[in-house]
Amino acid sequence: MKFASEFRQGKLAQGLLSKIRGASKRPARFMEFCGGHTVTIFRYGIRQALPETIMMLSGPGCPICVTANADLDKAIALARIPGLIIATFGDAIRVPGSYTSLQVARAEGADVRIVYSTLDALRIAEENPGRKVVFLGIGFETTAPTIAASVLQAKEDGLANYSVLSLHKLCPPVIKALLDSGEVALDGFICPGHVSAITGSKAWEFIARDYGISCVVAGFEPLDVLQSVDMLVAQVERGEPMVEIAYRRGVQPEGNTEALRLMDEVFEPCSAEWRGMGTIPDSGLRLKDDYRRFDAEKVFEIDPGPTREPSGCICGEILQGLKTPHDCPLFGEACTPEEPVGPCMVSSEGSCSTYYRYGGGGIER
Amino acid sequence: MCVAVPALVKSIEGSLARVEIGGIVREVSLRLTPEARVGDYVIVHTGYAINVLDQAEGEETLRLFEEIARMADGER
Ligand code: SF4
Numbered sequence: 001m002k003f004a005s006e007f008r009q010g011k012l013a014q015g016l017l018s019k020i021r022g023a024s025k026r027p028a029r030f031m032e033f034c035g036g037h038t039v040t041i042f043r044y045g046i047r048q049a050l051p052e053t054i055m056m057l058s059g060p061g062c063p064i065c066v067t068a069n070a071d072l073d074k075a076i077a078l079a080r081i082p083g084l085i086i087a088t089f090g091d092a093i094r095v096p097g098s099y100t101s102l103q104v105a106r107a108e109g110a111d112v113r114i115v116y117s118t119l120d121a122l123r124i125a126e127e128n129p130g131r132k133v134v135f136l137g138i139g140f141e142t143t144a145p146t147i148a149a150s151v152l153q154a155k156e157d158g159l160a161n162y163s164v165l166s167l168h169k170l171c172p173p174v175i176k177a178l179l180d181s182g183e184v185a186l187d188g189f190i191c192p193g194h195v196s197a198i199t200g201s202k203a204w205e206f207i208a209r210d211y212g213i214s215c216v217v218a219g220f221e222p223l224d225v226l227q228s229v230d231m232l233v234a235q236v237e238r239g240e241p242m243v244e245i246a247y248r249r250g251v252q253p254e255g256n257t258e259a260l261r262l263m264d265e266v267f268e269p270c271s272a273e274w275r276g277m278g279t280i281p282d283s284g285l286r287l288k289d290d291y292r293r294f295d296a297e298k299v300f301e302i303d304p305g306p307t308r309e310p311s312g313c314i315c316g317e318i319l320q321g322l323k324t325p326h327d328c329p330l331f332g333e334a335c336t337p338e339e340p341v342g343p344c345m346v347s348s349e350g351s352c353s354t355y356y357r358y359g360g361g362g363i364e365r
Numbered sequence: 366m367c368v369a370v371p372a373l374v375k376s377i378e379g380s381l382a383r384v385e386i387g388g389i390v391r392e393v394s395l396r397l398t399p400e401a402r403v404g405d406y407v408i409v410h411t412g413y414a415i416n417v418l419d420q421a422e423g424e425e426t427l428r429l430f431e432e433i434a435r436m437a438d439g440e441r
Pocket residue numbers: 312313314315318325328329330331332335336340341342343344345346352
C-alpha cells in the first residue's frame with residue numbers, strides 16, 4: 001500500500017457512486033469545509049457525478065482566503081522594516097492587502113523569502129545571526145503545531161532572532177459562527193482531514209450534537225470524498241446525525257495528542273478577524289506570555305495604517321457558502337489567477353481559483 | 366494549505382527522518398510523531414510528519430470499497 005493511487009481507482013469510484021445514487025432519496029445540502037476538498041471535488045468531477053438530490057457547497061477552509069486585510073497589512077508593514085527577513089509559505093506573498101502585497105514589497109526591496117517549512121525559516125535565522133527573521137504563521141490546526149514546534153526549537157537552540165507573526169485560525173469556532181449566523185442551511189459537513197489528524201474527529205461532535213448536522217471526516221483522494229458523501233447520505237436517510245471518519249488510515253477520534261500538547265504549550269486562543277465574517281471569539285491563536293520574545297507583535301512596533309477592502313470582491317460571502325464565484329462580476333474578467341483581486345483567486349485552494357482552473361465545475365445547481 | 370502527502374520513513378536520526386515521497390527523498394521532522402518508525406508511512410505537511418498512517422485501516426477501507434463495487438456490479 002502506497003496510500004495514494006489505490007484511493008483513485010475509477011472502478012471503485014463507480015461502485016461508491018452507484019451506492020450513493022441508490023441510497024440518496026431526500027434532498028441534502030453538504031458543505032466541504034476545506035479548500036483541499038473543493039479541489040478534489042472539481043478535479044475529479046464529483047459534483048456532476050453526484051445525484052440531483054445532493055447539493056455541494058464550498059466552505060471557509062482556506063487559511064489564506066480567510067486572512068483579514070488588516071492582518072495582511074501587518075505582515076506587509078513588518079516586511080518594510082529595514083534589515084528584517086520575512087519567511088513565509090508561497091501562497092501568502094501574492095495576496096493583495098489593502099494597498100499592496102508582499103510580492104510588491106519584495107520587488108521594492110523587502111527581504112521576503114518563500115520557505116517550504118518552518119525548519120527552513122529556523123535555518124535562515126541561524127545563518128543570519130545579525131538579522132531578525134519573522135515567520136508568517138498562517139494556517140489552521142494542521143499547520144499551527146509545526147509553528148509551535150519551531151518556537152520550541154528556537155528556544156532550545158537559543159535563537160534570539162526568530163519570531164512568529166501568529167495569524168493562525170481555528171476551525172471549530174468558525175463553523176460554530178457560520179451555523180449561528182443561520183444564513184446557510186446544511187444537512188452535512190465534510191470535515192477537514194488534515195485538521196482532524198491533529199484535533200481528532202472529536203472536535204466536530206458539537207456540530208452533530210448541538211446543530212443536528214451530520215459530520216464525516218474525509219481524506220483528499222477522490223474515493224475518500226465519495227466515501228464521506230456515502231456516509232453523510234446514510235446518516236441523512238436514517239435521520240441520525242453523528243460524527244464518523246471516512247479517513248481512518250489517517251485520523252483517530254482523539255487526534256495527535258503530542259501535536260496538541262505542543263500547540264497548547266506555545267499558543268492560547270484569542271479572538272481573530274476572518275475575511276467577510278468579522279471577529280470571532282477564540283478563533284485565533286496567539287503566543288502565550290512565556291513565549292512573548294518569539295511573538296512578532298510584541299517584538300516589533302507594527303503600524304499598518306487603515307484597512308481597505310478590495311472593491312467588488314465577494315470572497316467573504318463565497319467563504320460562507322452564500323455565493324459562488326460565478327456570482328462575482330469580476331470572476332474571470334478583472335480577476336484571474338494571473339491578476340488576482342481577492343485571496344480566493346490567489347490561493348490554489350481558494351474557491352475562485354478552483355472554479356477558474358476547472359471550468360466552474362460544469363453544471364451549476 | 367493543509368495539503369499533506371503520504372511518505373515512507375526510510376531512516377531516523379534524532380527527531381529528523383529521511384522519507385521518500387514519490388521517489389524523492391526529503392528530510393522531515395518527527396517532532397509531532399515521535400512514535401514513527403522506519404517502514405511506517407507518515408502524512409507530511411510543511412516538513413513535519415503530522416500523523417502515522419494506519420496500514421491495516423487503509424487496507425480495510427479498500428476492502429470495503431471493493432465489496433461496494435462488487436455489489437454495484439451485481440445490481441446492474
Ligand atoms: S473572483 Fe476575484 S474578486 Fe471575485 S470574489 Fe473571487 S477573488 Fe474576489
